[in-house]
Amino acid sequence: MNSSESKTLSFWEDDGRFSGIFSWIFTTDHKRIGLLYLYSVLSLFAVGVVIGLLMRLELIAPGSTIVGAQTYNAFFTVHGVVMIFLFVIPSIPASLGNLFLPMQLGAEDVAFPRINLLSWWLYIIGLILILISLFTGQGAPDTGWTFYVPFSEYTTTNVNVAVIGVFILGFSSILTGLNFITTIHRMRIPGMKWTKIPLFGWALYATGWIQVLATPILGITVLLIFIERTMGVGLFDPAKGGDPVLYQHLFWIYSHPAVYIMVVPAMGVVTEIIPVFARKHIFGYKAIALSSLGIAFAGSLVWAHHMFTSGMSDTAVMIFSFLTFIVAIPSAVKVFNWVATLYKGSIVLEPPLLYALAFIFLFSIGGLTGLVVGAAGTDIHVHDTYFVVGHFHYTIFGGTVFGMFGGLHYWFPKIYGKMYNKRVATTAWGILFIGFNVLYFPMLVLGIMGMPRRYFDYLPEYQLGHVVSTVGSWIVAVGLILMFYNLYRGIKNGEPAGKNPWNAATLEWTTLSPPPKLNFIEEPELTRGPYEYKGIEDDAQYQ
Amino acid sequence: MTHNINKDYIGAKIGMWLFLFTEILLFGGLFVLYSVYLHRYPDEFHLAGQELNVYFGTANTLVLLTSSFSMALSITALQKENKKLCMVLLIITMVLACVFLVNKYFEWGAKIHHGIYPDSPTLLERPKGEIIFFGLYYIMTGLHGLHVLIGALIIFVVLVLVAKNRVTSSDFVAVENTGLYWHLVDMIWIYLFPLFYLVV
Ligand code: HEM
Numbered sequence: 001m002n003s004s005e006s007k008t009l010s011f012w013e014d015d016g017r018f019s020g021i022f023s024w025i026f027t028t029d030h031k032r033i034g035l036l037y038l039y040s041v042l043s044l045f046a047v048g049v050v051i052g053l054l055m056r057l058e059l060i061a062p063g064s065t066i067v068g069a070q071t072y073n074a075f076f077t078v079h080g081v082v083m084i085f086l087f088v089i090p091s092i093p094a095s096l097g098n099l100f101l102p103m104q105l106g107a108e109d110v111a112f113p114r115i116n117l118l119s120w121w122l123y124i125i126g127l128i129l130i131l132i133s134l135f136t137g138q139g140a141p142d143t144g145w146t147f148y149v150p151f152s153e154y155t156t157t158n159v160n161v162a163v164i165g166v167f168i169l170g171f172s173s174i175l176t177g178l179n180f181i182t183t184i185h186r187m188r189i190p191g192m193k194w195t196k197i198p199l200f201g202w203a204l205y206a207t208g209w210i211q212v213l214a215t216p217i218l219g220i221t222v223l224l225i226f227i228e229r230t231m232g233v234g235l236f237d238p239a240k241g242g243d244p245v246l247y248q249h250l251f252w253i254y255s256h257p258a259v260y261i262m263v264v265p266a267m268g269v270v271t272e273i274i275p276v277f278a279r280k281h282i283f284g285y286k287a288i289a290l291s292s293l294g295i296a297f298a299g300s301l302v303w304a305h306h307m308f309t310s311g312m313s314d315t316a317v318m319i320f321s322f323l324t325f326i327v328a329i330p331s332a333v334k335v336f337n338w339v340a341t342l343y344k345g346s347i348v349l350e351p352p353l354l355y356a357l358a359f360i361f362l363f364s365i366g367g368l369t370g371l372v373v374g375a376a377g378t379d380i381h382v383h384d385t386y387f388v389v390g391h392f393h394y395t396i397f398g399g400t401v402f403g404m405f406g407g408l409h410y411w412f413p414k415i416y417g418k419m420y421n422k423r424v425a426t427t428a429w430g431i432l433f434i435g436f437n438v439l440y441f442p443m444l445v446l447g448i449m450g451m452p453r454r455y456f457d458y459l460p461e462y463q464l465g466h467v468v469s470t471v472g473s474w475i476v477a478v479g480l481i482l483m484f485y486n487l488y489r490g491i492k493n494g495e496p497a498g499k500n501p502w503n504a505a506t507l508e509w510t511t512l513s514p515p516p517k518l519n520f521i522e523e524p525e526l527t528r529g530p531y532e533y534k535g536i537e538d539d540a541q542y543q
Numbered sequence: 544m545t546h547n548i549n550k551d552y553i554g555a556k557i558g559m560w561l562f563l564f565t566e567i568l569l570f571g572g573l574f575v576l577y578s579v580y581l582h583r584y585p586d587e588f589h590l591a592g593q594e595l596n597v598y599f600g601t602a603n604t605l606v607l608l609t610s611s612f613s614m615a616l617s618i619t620a621l622q623k624e625n626k627k628l629c630m631v632l633l634i635i636t637m638v639l640a641c642v643f644l645v646n647k648y649f650e651w652g653a654k655i656h657h658g659i660y661p662d663s664p665t666l667l668e669r670p671k672g673e674i675i676f677f678g679l680y681y682i683m684t685g686l687h688g689l690h691v692l693i694g695a696l697i698i699f700v701v702l703v704l705v706a707k708n709r710v711t712s713s714d715f716v717a718v719e720n721t722g723l724y725w726h727l728v729d730m731i732w733i734y735l736f737p738l739f740y741l742v743v
């Protein structure tokens with residue numbers, strides 16, 4: 001094969017040093033690693049959804065329906081662990097971020113390609129440990145994904161293996177963040193000033209800092225759980241002088257910022273999608289870039305709003321309640337900027353934009369209900385009820401996951417060089433959106449009525465809400481199946497998509513779809529800002 | 544596109560510094576616990592702290608400081624193209640790391656011999672603050688000891704790399720980053736030492 005041919009070979013075909021499966025699991029190409037992550041996290045998403053559906057089925061009627069109490073406890077624990085640590089935290093940064101951050105910067109790869117591969121391996125090792133913890137020992141962990149002491153110190157289920165798995169996953173997440181920060185500092189194409197970085201890059205930059213600065217605290221916290229369980233030191237055990245509330249502090253110092261590891265990248269995706277489909281320059285570039293950092297910073301100061309009912313001093317409760325409200329400001333800045341970008345734009349309602357709009361709507365509900373749980377007074381009423389379950393599903397599922405699906409539909413033609421069926425994609429989106437609200441809105445109501453979370457049984461007056469919610473979960477399942485089936489069909493026999501089907505302005509759309517191994521055939525040039533659409537030629541290859 | 548992305552000196556440094564932040568924060572969680580419990584049990588911490596052997600602690604502090612020095616010198620030696628001296632200094636650093644661990648082994652051994660270890664019947668009879676003090680002592684010095692061990696292994700790896708000329712006077716960032724890591728391990732001990740042996 002001559003050299004010009006090998007240059008245009010896509011990263012799917014250009015195997016590098018190894019062949020077959022080894023050309024994937026030993027690859028240092030950021031696009032292949034991004035895909036490894038994409039397929040891994042989507043598989044774990046499927047696992048989590050199935051457990052979610054089973055939980056909803058159990059809750060269709062009071063009393064034991066399909067499983068008993070102990071199994072239900074294992075269900076919500078495994079559902080939480082899988083969804084949080086194995087799916088959402090790595091989801092967008094490690095998959096779409098890995099795929100597109102270097103290309104958006106005009107680079108060949110990330111700063112540390114081998115560390116990038118290492119973090120995927122660590123992810124797989126953590127995954128395997130968590131799977132082992134489900135099927136060995138004295139049963140799957142039943143503590144909830146938060147591993148709250150004292151129960152997590154004394155339960156005989158397989159917590160030890162699970163927390164070591166979580167520790168390793170944390171390591172993986174840190175390495176991804178470290179890699180992205182360095183990449184953004186060092187790998188930008190000449191001429192790309194900080195104010196010319198696509199806003200997805202800015203979002204990943206802020207996320208990277210949270211990953212690096214918050215995850216070690218989770219590391220030490222789960223390590224301490226392990227040490228307590230194996231050696232009984234007693235740091236969180238009142239009988240030995242310890243204090244369980246300190247555990248909660250340490251846990252949430254990570255886990256609240258982790259919420260922003262989950263959602264800031266999705267905001268970045270939405271910020272890429274909206275201007276493209278409104279054909280307008282993004283409104284308030286700098287405000288959006290800085291608000292990512294603002295969320296990262298303010299979000300690190302509010303952890304104790306999870307502990308209003310744990311017996312903190314009144315002063316602490318007031319301070320944390322106040323700080324929590326402050327995080328709403330940078331989040332609202334983003335929402336207003338998106339809306340202002342849409343205002344008087346020439347909007348093309350393609351599937352990625354539909355997901356982005358759903359993100360804004362659902363995330364707004366998540367945010368507003370967040371203010372209810374963030375205010376100490378109202379939180380006392382709804383704490384540990386289904387209101388909280390509704391709130392965080394609106395934020396994480398309605399926000400992050402819809403953002404990720406939007407990103408999938410947006411970048412799909414770039415990854416596969418093909419297009420999915422847009423009509424089916426729109427239908428699937430509609431089903432998902434309706435199903436989502438049928439599934440989670442009743443939870444908000446149930447919570448206000450007093451239905452506690454993490455219970456497998458309930459009083460008869462809550463049944464109506466639960467039945468509606470369970471039916472909603474089936475609608476969501478239909479929507480998900482249709483969406484993924486449509487994407488799968490697109491990969492198999494979609495129309496060729498061309499270089500730039502959406503006429504976007506960021507650098508990844510200037511190269512072939514799918515891109516060649518080193519991303520660009522010739523060194524790219526920065527001729528326009530990331531959101532300047534004037535003069536972008538219609539991609540002739542694509543009808 | 545010809546530049547070799549693996550040879551970005553500043554990039555490698557940024558990456559290492561970010562990693563060191565995470566190490567500091569890992570210990571930071573424990574320092575937070577220490578300060579809360581010190582605040583809660585000042586008297587018991589004072590009494591229990593006096594039981595630790597200051598001589599062991601001081602000796603180990605000197606050992607680590609010296610090793611930090613030899614590590615720094617090894618980098619300079621490599622930069623001045625004195626490969627042999629660099630290797631000797633790396634070996635000295637590694638030996639000092641082992642001395643630290645052996646010292647620690649005897650120190651812990653003596654305590655354990657007296658029945659003072661986590662969850663031991665002797666320890667559980669003591670006041671709560673002392674149980675916590677010794678718990679933190681074992682966890683924090685244990686985690687630090689683990690870092691010394693890992694550091695020694697990393698130094699061994701760069702030693703091999705230097706011997707094989709994979710790390711040279713023109714491409715020495717691996718030794719430099721190892722040095723940074725080693726200084727961090729040293730620095731954390733500089734905090735642990737007074738907290739456990741002197742202040743209380
Ligand atoms: C069809 C999809 C889903 C269904 C049917 C579902 C359903 C449920 C149910 C019934 C609970 C238990 C509430 C309780 O008893 O307290 C729950 C908890 C939870 N869900 Fe989901 N969920 C779904 C998707 C997701 C997604 C996408 C995420 C995150 C990305 C997520 C994260 C969580 C977490 C963190 C918990 C808390 C677990 C705990 O209390 O320990 N869920 N979900």
Ligand SMILES: [Cu+2]
Nearest residue numbers: 256303305306
């Ligand atoms: Cu929070």
